Amino acid sequence: MRSKLFVPASRPELFAKALAGAADALSFDLEDSVTPERKPQARADLRVLLESSDALASDKTLIVRVNALSTPHFAADIDAVARNGVSLVNLPKPEHPDDVLAAAAALEAAERANGVSAPIGLLLNVESPRALRQAAELAAAHPRVAGLQLGLGDLFEPLGIARRENAAIEQAMFALRIAAGEANVFAYDSAFANIKDADGFRAEAQLARAFGFIGKSCIHPSQIAIANDVFRPPxxxxxxxxxxxxxxxxxxxxxxxxxxxxxxxxxxxxxxxxxxxxxxxxxxxxxxxxxxxxxxx
Incomplete structure (x- = not known):
């Protein structure tokens, strides 16, 4: 999973192109990229895609970023996206191991209701000081947790830390990688917002690879080839x-x-x-x- 492309679930016109693209994984987003009034339709459109023959036949890792457990959207999200072929549910903003346990229980119930044959894993976003401090406990809270994903924008911005400050990035990456190692799950890198700065994206991806991360999030197709190249073993x-x-x-x-x-x-x-x-x-x-x-x- 060298590259993971975010695809807004409110943009169904992008689904086919994403499935045909070069990203190793697709992360269909029901959270930040979808406004509240559009979430029901986005959820419905995504469910249609996940149940389609194109999605079921895809060799890509299919991921869905749902809304946080504390929101009124979480339950409907889980019910809609717990489908055969989905590998991971990306859970934003878990703050306590109990959040992970609750999400896992909801996912298990939805799988039973929807006839899902293979358990779906959890990819936890680490995007707050509390989550970073107890990342190992979050990752070890339930066997469904497959990985930890760093969210540098959400982590840094409220604290006034510059998003491009390498010293801060290195410390956050190291802390997350060690926590993932303690829990025996993978570490995945954050998104990089400046689409035009290909050199900056590459440099941050190279840093993540040096820290033992397995891949990097992409918010634009132009970033995919760079991630695939950086995370390809020489x-x-x-x-x-x-x-x-x-x-x-x-x-x-x-x-x-x-x-x-x-x-x-x-x-x-x-x-x-x-x-x-x-x-x-x-x-x-x-x-x-x-x-x-x-x-x-």
Whole structure:
């Protein structure tokens, strides 16, 4: 999920183009991009899409950002979007583990009512000081939580923190990534509002990748290619990871715990990272036939 494109649920004319686009994931938005008076129609239009053959046949990760649990729109949102083919519900503004538990319970009830065959996960937005402080507790509150998503605009603006202040961005990214690691879920990066600043988007995406985030939110199709490029494992990293996986297999057979690959000392944490990278590369079709063979894929 290198790239995730936000698609306003109030713009059904954009649905087909989004499904045909290059984003790994689509996040249909019922929250900020839809005014209150348009939410019922947006909800209805989105439900039609989610039940369509085009959506069910799509290989994209389909996500819906619902309205916050505290709003009068949440229950109707969940009922409308708990459909087969939806991978994640993006929950804005959770402040307490009880919020996560309530959202999970509502989602489970809607799945039963709608005949959903596979459980839908939760992607939690971390966009307030309280949520950032207890992000690990939020992520660990329920098994449905798949990831944490950083919301820098909502987090910074009320505090008067400049959105482009790198020191603040780095601290927020690090805190969120460590919390996600503690809960064993993924970390996902924030949106970048300046559509015309492609270099700024790329720089922030590169920072997120360096901090272990798996992808970046896109608010415009022009940002998709940049996110896909930044979060694509480099060929040299893939090649090294394959060599580590092969060396680990040989070392395990010999009972060796630490060894050297490409001049680097390798032990279990590096092996685990290499296996994840090889798996990601295989999923993205980036392994050669020879690499697949030697890696045992």
């Amino acid at each position: 060929d040299e990293d893939i090649a090294h990871a394959v060599r580590v996986v092969v060396a680990a297999r040989e070392a395990d057979a010999k009972g060796v715990g630490a060894y050297v690959v490409d001049g680097r000392m390798i032990d279990p944490p590096f092996v685990e990272r290499a296996r994840v990278l090889v798996s990601d590369a295989a999923r993205l079709g980036l392994l050669s036939d020879e690499q697949r063979a030697v890696a045992g894929i």
